[in-house]
Amino acid sequence: MMKGYKVLAIDKNHDCLIDGLRENGFVVDEDYSSSKEAVMEKIAAYDGLIVRSRFPIDRAFLEQAVNLKFIGRVGAGLENIDEAYAAEQSIVLLNSPEGNRDSVGEHAIGMLLMLLHHLRRADSEVRQGIWRREENRGDELKGKTVGLIGYGNMGNAFAKRLRGFEVNIICYDILPNKGNEFAEQVSLSEFFERAEIISLHTPQTALTTKMIDEDFIDRVKHPFYFINTARGKAVVTKDLVAGLASGKVLGAALDVLEFEKPSFEQLLMEEMPEEFTYLVNSDRVVLAPHIAGWTKQSKINLAAFIRDKILAWKKQNQD
Numbered sequence: 001m002m003k004g005y006k007v008l009a010i011d012k013n014h015d016c017l018i019d020g021l022r023e024n025g026f027v028v029d030e031d032y033s034s035s036k037e038a039v040m041e042k043i044a045a046y047d048g049l050i051v052r053s054r055f056p057i058d059r060a061f062l063e064q065a066v067n068l069k070f071i072g073r074v075g076a077g078l079e080n081i082d083e084a085y086a087a088e089q090s091i092v093l094l095n096s097p098e099g100n101r102d103s104v105g106e107h108a109i110g111m112l113l114m115l116l117h118h119l120r121r122a123d124s125e126v127r128q129g130i131w132r133r134e135e136n137r138g139d140e141l142k143g144k145t146v147g148l149i150g151y152g153n154m155g156n157a158f159a160k161r162l163r164g165f166e167v168n169i170i171c172y173d174i175l176p177n178k179g180n181e182f183a184e185q186v187s188l189s190e191f192f193e194r195a196e197i198i199s200l201h202t203p204q205t206a207l208t209t210k211m212i213d214e215d216f217i218d219r220v221k222h223p224f225y226f227i228n229t230a231r232g233k234a235v236v237t238k239d240l241v242a243g244l245a246s247g248k249v250l251g252a253a254l255d256v257l258e259f260e261k262p263s264f265e266q267l268l269m270e271e272m273p274e275e276f277t278y279l280v281n282s283d284r285v286v287l288a289p290h291i292a293g294w295t296k297q298s299k300i301n302l303a304a305f306i307r308d309k310i311l312a313w314k315k316q317n318q319d
Contacts, residue, residue, distance in 0.1 A: 105157030261311030
């Protein structure tokens with residue numbers, strides 16, 4: 001039996017991850033501040049890598065990781081890792097979408113209700129001593145058709161929480177047989193025909209990047225509310241803004257933005273683009289700093305799922 005795998009953690013996570021690995025014979029080093037280049041110089045010494053999204057794990061990085069056997073990504077998306085090259089090198093990729101799906105589901109519900117009931121605008125007005133009731137008359141969720149694009153862990157969590165609102169829930173996914181008791185899977189053409197609220201739950205891939213554009217918006221039959229708790233680069237912001245300006249998009253709840261850095265830690269812009277200025281100033285837009293999956297509970301769960309998956313991997317690979 002192999003004595004102990006050597007693992008490097010380059011992003012901070014809940015202590016249960018590193019403590020759990022050490023308790024099970026792993027040697028874990030922590031380096032949360034070195035540059036990518038400095039980490040590349042020593043990565044050959046490690047069997048495993050634990051990351052969130054501090055910097056891209058691209059081909060150049062992986063070419064130096066000659067002994068790497070697994071990467072544990074504490075989170076759902078793998079877009080910052082060169083998956084194809086990792087597969088060529090037989091590096092196992094482990095992620096933990098199960099860890100923050102409940103948080104994302106609740107957050108999407110909250111943002112949707114803020115849109116429908118004008119809570120962002122009403123809160124701001126009352127704080128200024130403005131008391132407008134008729135102008136802030138809401139729009140009930142009950143009876144509407146909610147369409148989910150992408151129906152994995154996050155889509156399921158959102159659909160499950162929508163049940164009590166007496167809505168019709170449909171989903172579109174590139175994989176067949178994804179529908180269940182929470183959502184009816186439909187074709188894309190039927191999706192465009194029926195959806196009145198659209199919520200995005202897709203990973204960032206070549207297929208999903210810039211997916212929500214002018215053509216997509218035009219193809220939706222009804223004026224609709226839009227929610228994005230997935231990835232900002234799935235949306236062409238200027239086209240979304242045009243939809244808001246025309247009234248085709250009734251409101252938008254955006255937890256993620258096209259203008260985020262790949263690390264998700266801050267916005268990537270020296271000057272505020274015109275379309276972002278529109279979002280900031282619109283009372284039909286709710287914004288958040290990529291925190292849908294960011295709760296006290298998910299911090300523990302994300303780390304615990306990766307810990308358990310690494311331990312399961314070790315068990316499978318013991319001599």
